Amino acid sequence: MAIETLVLGAGQEVGKSCVVVSINGKRIMFDCGMHMGHLDHRRYPDFSLISKSGDFDNSLSCIIITHFHLDHIGALPYFTEVCGYNGPIYMTYPTKALGPLMLEDYRKVMDRRGEEEQFSSENILQCMRKVTAVDLKQTVQVDKDLQIRAYYAGHVIGAAMFYAKVGDTAMVYTGDYNMTPDRHLGAAQIDKLRLDLLITESTYATTVRDSRYAREKEFLKAVHKCIANGGKVLIPTFALGRAQELCILLDDYWERMDLKVPIYFSAGLTIQANMYYKMLINWTSQKVKDTYATRNAFDFKNVSNFDRSLINAPGPCVLFATPGMISGGFSLEVFKQWAPYEENLVTLPGYLRCYIAYCLRQWYCVAGTIGHRLMSGKPTKIDLDENTVIDVRCQIHQLSFSPHTDAKGIMDLVKFLSPKHVILVHGEKPKMALLKGRIESELGIQCYYPPNHDTVSIPLTHYVKADASNAFVQSCSTPNFKFLKISGMDAELGDERVSEGVLIMEKSGKAKVVHQDELLEMVGGIKHEVQFGYCCPVKNSNIERTSDSELSSRNFGLHKLFAKLSTELTQDSIQDCGEHLQLGSLCVSVCLRDNCGYRTADDSVGDKIATTNFCCTWSAADENLAWKVIAIMKTLDLNYV
């Protein structure tokens, strides 16, 4: 038995995240994203690898979507409405609420570009109707054997890592996550789980980032400087996520600095998105959450709707406009007007390796958008088309905060969860190779980073079920104190909570674990003690026997033996009990009988008078120890101790 992981997307790349994991007959698809860098069939995962016949309902137990970014959800309407998947789909409440907005936005962009429609608005609605929304930490029983659970992932609102468990086998798929909190979201959070497999994103497999605080300060400084000089700030942004984060940042700054310069949102989209954020406030950071009753952080005080007529109105302002890459639409319209003036400022998303930029870079490269050209250097003139040339004199500020975890965060998570195996996805091949090396050498965990369409197979730990008796469980849970060593007065106590029991397997295949003491009753036997005994003669060359009483001479011999054994057997704890020495079950005492039963023959060591007999008895458990002691005694001369 094994866990099989088929990578359909985001294998050694960023884009169209889609991984199909089979565990004990269950098959889960994690994410169903699209690749925005491709316009042909490569934009979607190759679903035919799941089922040749296209019978997806019977080949998948469920689909889990981690968050609303298109590289994680973009292919879902296509898969459900065009490919015909009808089975269960799970995502968090915010993802179910905001996912359709992202999909619809993308559909419109495709539409505007005159591309062939991949799915319709109706498709998106139909698709979302099949989705079951889940809350964080809620344990969802997909079917009798499959259990899933979402954990907070940061990154964007509603982003979740998903835990899945089938029988005794468990795994986590992270999706995108952030291990450090930002303005509106908390850091990823997960329980310590016993995992066979962890599949993690690795966007920043080798980067360690500096403080977000410094980068925020830089941004605010640039904005403040611009408006102080009477300039206008254009912040092209996507409707969800970054817009809210920056807006909280600015709104808060405006309050603190008592600024009166207006902040605008371009028509509709973002204001509407704020509506969602307000209701989903429980998915934001603790700080934002704590204040919702008196003032919902997404009720931006200084923010109002932008009207087209304000484009050329005098005076400074800040404007959030969609789309984020100035590829057209309103942000382009404003850009054309504002770019020629050097007092103005345009911010650009600078998270180069993040998927949006990554994908858009490739996509818009072809299209040659202004955003991309601005990013690749600071041009002074942009030819929009044959008739329009924009003279770019404004300042450009690159935003450099990203909602992904850095290398340290990934290592921390892997170390915290300590899974048996790690699979890296959603990253760049050379960096993934480096990270794999670190995970294997530093954490000793086997790691893989398969390319698309590869399958990784991981062996499983299996468990045999057995009934345990109460006595056995009791014996395990009560501390089992043992004297580890006694030397002179110092005794070390140790708690050896190792479970010892007996496994009984009946012909019927029924297994039961019992305590040793219960066994006889179980099998109906009478205990039979098997003991070893040996009366060992030890040389005692001290012939000048004084008038010591017999008792004292006997103890004298025993004490001497004790001293000798204590120095020889430092690992074990010997107890001098006066009349005898005790070492585990081995008992050594001076034997004065002439024909002791344990003395097998008259194998006395020469002179009878110069010999002291020590009677030893032990049971099988201490066999090795006993023979070690006897070997010592055999070569011993008590007089030379």
Added chain:
Amino acid sequence: MKLTCLSKGGGYHCPPCHIVNLGGLQFLLDCPLDLSALVIFSPIPIDSNAVLDEDSDSENGQKRQTMEKALDASNLIRSEPCYKTVTNLHLWDVSFIDVVLISTPMGMLGLPFLTRAKGFSAKIYATEAAARLGQLMMEDLISMNMDFRQFYGPEESSFPQWMKWEELEVLPSALKEIAMGKDGSEIASWMPLYSAADMKDCMQKVQTLKYAEETCYNGAFILKAFSSGVEIGTCNWTINGPKSSIACLSSSIFVTSHAMNFDYRALQGYDQILYSDFSLDANEDTEDCVMTAANNLSAISDNSDTNHMITELLLNTDDSLEEMEKLAFISSCIVDSVKEGGSVLIPIGRLGIVLQLLECLSSALESLNLKVPIFVISSVAEELLAFSNVIPEWLCKQRQEKLYSGEPLFGHVDLIKGKKLHLFPALHSETLLKIWQEPCIVFCSHWSLRLGPCVHLLRRWCGDQNSLLVMEKGIDADLALLPFKPMAMKILQCSFLSGMKLEKVQPLLTMLHPKVVLFPENLRQHFGGSSSSSISFIQYTENVTLRIPKLNLGPELDIATDFASQLRWTKLTDESINIARLKGELSVEHGKHRLLPGNEQVVSSQSGLLMHWGSVNLQSLVTSLQKMGINAPVEEERNGAETEYILHIIEPNRALININASRTIISTGDEKLASLIFEAISNSLDGI
């Protein structure tokens, strides 16, 4: 398992209270207050002299004695009110409680009394939403009680004057029964309200959970809360221990139009169900027709469609439609009142009802184009309403749809924006006075009609025949209205669904199919009717500890297979049984027992066998010794009744074997020989 029902409670506002003893741990289910008992106190008098005048007070005392029958406002206790806790909980040693499970916001109102008690160290669990609402309700109580404290001044001793025997003696019998209970024992359950600090301290001890979130107590008990549908955040708890499991089924509503529906499927697969939905009124007149429905169902219970039928029956929306009709009716009564120029006072304490009534009412007003202001006056009004709009995860499907379409979850958001609804923390606010106009509609605390802004407004409007008071059933209206008599104001008393309908109980239990159902004695006639089922029904009585026999023998243990493959198996002479010695680390984690390879070797002991049983077969022993090349002549020695066999061995070395019925001693100084003999003896015995 042991169960003690400490209190059956009193409906929605006072849930029942139980102690369940499972696997040696004590679980306390809910810790409510009986706020309906507040009616024995007088509201803050308008004329302050009336109370402060000692003479008139003692005069009243005499009056009370003589005029037993005609109870009037002067009979009410004039003092800062005390709050009635669960009497039987006081007999319990709080330090023995291990876990407290909260199932409704009302179930935590008494919690600060418990958490401040000496020796209390239990872990408290509640759903996030219930904890939040519970905290707001406590804050409101504390703030309303503060008015009394300011009026009467701080209590001189912790033992209030009114609780003195002489004072209690002269109380009219109706009040006396509430104060002392039938047998006088309940007087001990009254406590002056906890402080804000007590409450804060209490809340810090509460661990909050989502619905269906697993939490593990003590490594061995898995606790989960599933939606019960009565109110936002209310739940049914399940406890899964290593030896048995129980689902605590409190008041539940299958289909609602605000809170998330009753998640009854999640309660499947538990050994025991503690049924504690006391909302069923055993005397309900619909009883007969209800029972026939249940019987019909059990008759066809082996039909394969049953489950489908049960689901249909459980999820029919009649109940929720009925509730909507009630709200529409209430709205129409309110509209009628305001049309005639009367104001409307709605001291309803159920959040879900208030939120829905606001929606229903505003659309009724709108359709008639009536511009009547609506007020919600409470110290926590703003927080409460804001909270209700940020919890889509705790609401029913229809409300969640609003999230998906980007609309507010409840209608009050738009009402506030449109300035049709106004929220105020208290009556005495300047801004309130500025916009105040009558007629108006006011939602405010407290439903007992003793605390909060409702007292003042009730005094203001009780003489106006056009005004309307909308109150909940379940409170003694005569007693509650006593301080406001004579009343010209119209009164609308309404009861709302607060638990399961009788006809749904039997089909639900059939579907859940536990081994045992524990149910309250007073619902006897409704349970265990169908003898065909394999469920055993056991009834419980208030304050009597019930013992439920053990169901399972021992916990199940998981042994890792890579570990199991290293085991050394021994076949017993019986041949049908194989045994092997196990040594490893037992981990108890998340209710699961697992044996994992420890640091030490899995199979201990070199010789393997450490314990023997049976008796030595001499003949086979001698034969196997011979096979090893050891010659051992047997000598028999009788010692009274006991026979001992002695085997003398000379070759390859000297050795002696003494064997009797229960013991064998191998004596030799030759290690190799000793182990050969041991092996031979082991072979002639069973051992491990």
